[in-house]
Amino acid sequence: MNKEAHQLKDVLGSRGLKNTRERDTILRELEARKGHFNAEKLFSVLNRKGAKVSRPTIYRTLKLLEKYHLIDRLDIKQNCFYYEPKYQKKDHGHLICEKCGKIIDFPSESFNTLKSEIGKDKNFKLDNISIQVFGVCRSCRKASRSKN
Ligand SMILES: [Zn+2]
């Protein structure tokens, strides 16, 4: 098990949360995930692997990790949430396709400038910037073009 999963476990442990076997399985799977995922996907991946983890446990665990800021939640549309581990990435924005729901990361060097500028202007200490841009991705545009 690598450092990240230890971190997740350690943080939860330090809050006095016992790691159950089910939660362990979820943390291990999260460690292997690089991109964005949702609870249902996690559930089906784990089940395909033969792990016995219930849906409610997954939802509970994700909520917990979110509460301790170990994962970020992206609200794609109403009642559709995606998550991504926080420790793997720097500040970045998200391009979200309104047709297929694809999420594309875009890193931005200007986030730091943005932080200090907005911070100075409003006298506000910014920790995180989350930018979500909605639109239509390239393959969806291509698909709609070929239909016409
Ligand atoms: Zn698309």
Ligand SMILES: [Zn+2]
């Ligand atoms: Zn992302």
